[in-house]
Amino acid sequence: MPSISDVAKLAGVSVTTVSRVINNSAHPVNQETRERVLKVAQELNFVPNALARALVSDSTHMIGVLVGDASDPYFATILRGISVIAREEGYLTMICNSDRLPEIELSYVQMMSNYHVDGILFTGGGLTDSSYIQEMRNLLADLQERGVPVVLLGTHRFSAPQVSIDNVQAAMDMTEYLISLGHKRIGFINGPDLLTTSALRLEGYCKALEKYGIPYDPGIVVSSEFTYEDGQRATDLIISCPERPTAIFGSNDLTAIGCLSRLRERGIQVPEEISVAGFDDISAARYVNPPLTTVHVPMWDLGAAGMRHLLKLIKGEAQAVEETYLLPYTLEKRQSTAAYPGR
Amino acid sequence: MPSISDVAKLAGVSVTTVSRVINNSAHPVNQETRERVLKVAQELNFVPNALARALVSDSTHMIGVLVGDASDPYFATILRGISVIAREEGYLTMICNSDRLPEIELSYVQMMSNYHVDGILFTGGGLTDSSYIQEMRNLLADLQERGVPVVLLGTHRFSAPQVSIDNVQAAMDMTEYLISLGHKRIGFINGPDLLTTSALRLEGYCKALEKYGIPYDPGIVVSSEFTYEDGQRATDLIISCPERPTAIFGSNDLTAIGCLSRLRERGIQVPEEISVAGFDDISAARYVNPPLTTVHVPMWDLGAAGMRHLLKLIKGEAQAVEETYLLPYTLEKRQSTAAYPGR
DNA sequence: TATAATATGGAAAACGGTTTCCGGAAAACG
């Protein structure tokens, strides 16, 4: 690969000058010289080594993105938002998939730090394991102290600016909607116990029940992973309850869609016999049968807003205050929910 | 951040020695000295700067991954496979989402090159634009010449090792399956015209028709993007054909699922009136109603195999021959297809 | 016309590591 000194030699100038022209430095350089350098650089197909440049300028133009599961449509969409904004601003993303494993999350953050990323977008698992939290807290604090900004996407228990939606309120709204349809017995497919988001959505569900004086029945609230399969499993548990619910609220779309498919297998009509609601509004929600009523989370915007804020922090256009920026959500009422008793 | 010389100073040795102990160099270093260095490094929380290290060792341990659309479940799953293997081997992935835009693909590859990635996994759009192909070809050739291995995932028209499945044969198999069910008029939702994969799957479809002497009718073959929405649009076109097909083969699952939902909206029973088949076997395929008959593409394995091969090339354990490694696929026969005429 | 300001370019010191080459001490060998 041609280096800057190759260009310098061929153009008969010093590397200093070459550096100046390719960086459009403020330091004046003769028009004629400039053109000569540019011409040689072109011919040699010279492109500056980003590593060397980063080493001295202490800015890599790389953003570390930590994600729990990039194949989950929820995160995948967030990633799109992130990468579009990053690209617009000339930043590169180092996307790391932790599979929600605590040790892996920690090691990735460490690696990002070693590579001197300019900032970190933390979309990770939102795990609640306490020793993990402690370690990650230290890691993130160190980073921020060293001037590496961090932005949290979704709900996390670290101290850094955070971009999210109001999970509690949204879950409460959806539950109230089901109640408004006449449902009094509403099953809840909770998210994984070790995710903070799960707790919040569950809280919203409970608050709504409480508001309407509906007793909380642990028998129809079951925890699951955020997957189709677990949505099916949870559904089996919920419908095997002696007094079967007339509605099931899945705390994400994947589980709700799993629920839908299991109910169909069992010959239970949706929404005639049981209404089903989800959370997230992944694109599949619109295409399942029946189309899923769900909370629309602006995933793309979440990613984009997080990245925009991170870039502001990097450029010093904003101060890192520990604040949560909430984006608006909406209720998408589709055909998987209906009034009870039946139409 | 503490540097190697800070450690050296505090441990009372030279940077050379520090480098040797943290790298477990073959050069012998006294056990006592080694421990002292390790202790100081620990205390200072020293971690070597990956950029500096990469600059001199000419190996970044970063893999550039180019992907057309990371939120497409097909690619998302491939990415999982990629990142798991990468992690196992201590490599970091720089994932770049091109949105299938030619200029962006080119600029990303250029950027990866500037960052001196150790290898490139090319999962990009598979675009057919000719000037793009020419430029990309040059770029990739340059890279390989410079010793940066490239592995292609899926079908591409560049010269590098390639990991894929036999798209032609698979599409042919599925078409033959439909024919074996008694269908003689089979609609085809083709992929985007500018994707090489589309052409292959279409070819398989045609070959099957030919084999059974079924005339090819362009009226029931329509091109679409690989999205739900376009699957719906294509379906409208196909079913508005005077002599309506009794089966529709979508060349990926997203379009096939879009097809399913549109048929339902139109009140057309699947599979009683029309059979529907897809391609890819994304996880949603199993959960739609009715579960989708589709070609199972081992997406995760595709990613993993590609990454494994790339790592071999990087480590010099394999030679970069321009060869295509085909992974096995299977036909998943589910409930969206049935014999014609109806049961 | 003497002097200050500006335009233009280079030398050299960083940045933070790895690696080659070398030298002295201790151990092994004859």
Added chain:
DNA sequence: CGTTTTCCGGAAACCGTTTTCCATATTATA
């Protein structure tokens, strides 16, 4: 006991940039 190895450690070059500081030539100012 002299000589060859082996063990251990350091000096310095290098990777490819940016940037500070300085030098010279040219032009503007008084």
